[in-house]
Amino acid sequence: MNFEISKRGNPHFSKIHxxxxxxxxxxxxDPWEDYPEGGSRLLPPPGTDEELLMDWADHVQxxxxxxxxxxxxxxxxxxxxxxxxxxxxxxxxxxxxxxxVDAWLTTLNALRLAIVTEHGFSEEQLAHKTxxxxxxLHGIALLKVNFYAFLQECLLQGMELGNDDGAGSGDExxxxxxxxxxxxx
Amino acid sequence: xxxxxxxxxxxPETDLxxxxxxxxxxxxxxxxxxxxxxxSMVFRRVFGWSRERSEHHMMEVHTKGRSxxxxxxxxxxxxxxxxxxxxxxxxxxxxAKH
Numbered sequence: 001m002n003f004e005i006s007k008r009g010n011p012h013f014s015k016i017h018x019x020x021x022x023x024x025x026x027x028x029x030d031p032w033e034d035y036p037e038g039g040s041r042l043l044p045p046p047g048t049d050e051e052l053l054m055d056w057a058d059h060v061q062x063x064x065x066x067x068x069x070x071x072x073x074x075x076x077x078x079x080x081x082x083x084x085x086x087x088x089x090x091x092x093x094x095x096x097x098x099x100x101v102d103a104w105l106t107t108l109n110a111l112r113l114a115i116v117t118e119h120g121f122s123e124e125q126l127a128h129k130t131x132x133x134x135x136x137l138h139g140i141a142l143l144k145v146n147f148y149a150f151l152q153e154c155l156l157q158g159m160e161l162g163n164d165d166g167a168g169s170g171d172e173x174x175x176x177x178x179x180x181x182x183x184x185x
Numbered sequence: 186x187x188x189x190x191x192x193x194x195x196x197p198e199t200d201l202x203x204x205x206x207x208x209x210x211x212x213x214x215x216x217x218x219x220x221x222x223x224x225s226m227v228f229r230r231v232f233g234w235s236r237e238r239s240e241h242h243m244m245e246v247h248t249k250g251r252s253x254x255x256x257x258x259x260x261x262x263x264x265x266x267x268x269x270x271x272x273x274x275x276x277x278x279x280x281a282k283h
Binding site: 113149 | 216217218219220222223226263266267270271272273275276277278279
């Protein structure tokens with residue numbers, strides 16, 4: 001599988017093996033549905049203050065969940081544009097619109113968090129360098145976590161190439177005192 | 186405030202307008218799943234920090250388990266925690282200790 005920034009400035013994956021293409025097609029799955037235990041990690045408590053917890057559950061968490069859903073819809077749309085090449089051993093390609101990259105990063109992260117929580121992978125298991133045992137669901141889940149991390153890294157590097165450290169540059173003192181630092185880029 | 190908690194507050198943002206109240210701290214906790222490059226990108230995005238400052242706090246999260254990334258009024262702390270949660274970082278807010 002190759003990764004590059006297209007002439008249009010979009011992240012572009014090419015020569016995607018059908019097996020990996022199937023894994024990509026699973027990115028837009030609903031983590032709350034597929035990983036009910038892992039889904040709890042996606043909406044962590046903001047602290048221990050009871051008033052804050054109630055406010056969070058009533059207002060913030062529903063909004064966050066709605067935003068995650070919107071991100072997944074964008075990802076799902078992009079997956080629908082994946083192209084299958086021709087030839088004896090056809091491979092897939094995927095171009096992600098630049099303005100969808102944040103949605104991909106969040107969706108990939110949510111899925112990885114849900115899978116890891118669901119399967120209870122330890123930090124040591126996540127860091128291991130040997131190939132996972134693909135004869136088990138556990139091993140396949142670990143492969144997914146690592147593959148989706150690879151996709152995230154590609155997209156993050158693509159952003160670096162595109163932005164060349166645009167966010168926060170020249171803002172060493174932090175921009176918050178003026179109240180204008182949120183989502184600066 | 187930094188003088189009273191030198192062990193916790195290495196270089197947090199501080200909203201001076203609410204300095205008379207007990208400030209709230211926004212804390213990011215370590216999570217082995219989140220990629221280091223991703224956490225650094227989120228800090229840059231949410232706080233508008235430079236790459237160096239973002240990576241400093243990211244490494245603090247990674248090596249010490251947590252990093253205080255902001256201190257100030259409750260309302261703004263909630264906004265930051267919500268933003269960090271929208272990127273799926275493990276973030277909490279707590280009152281600074283006297």
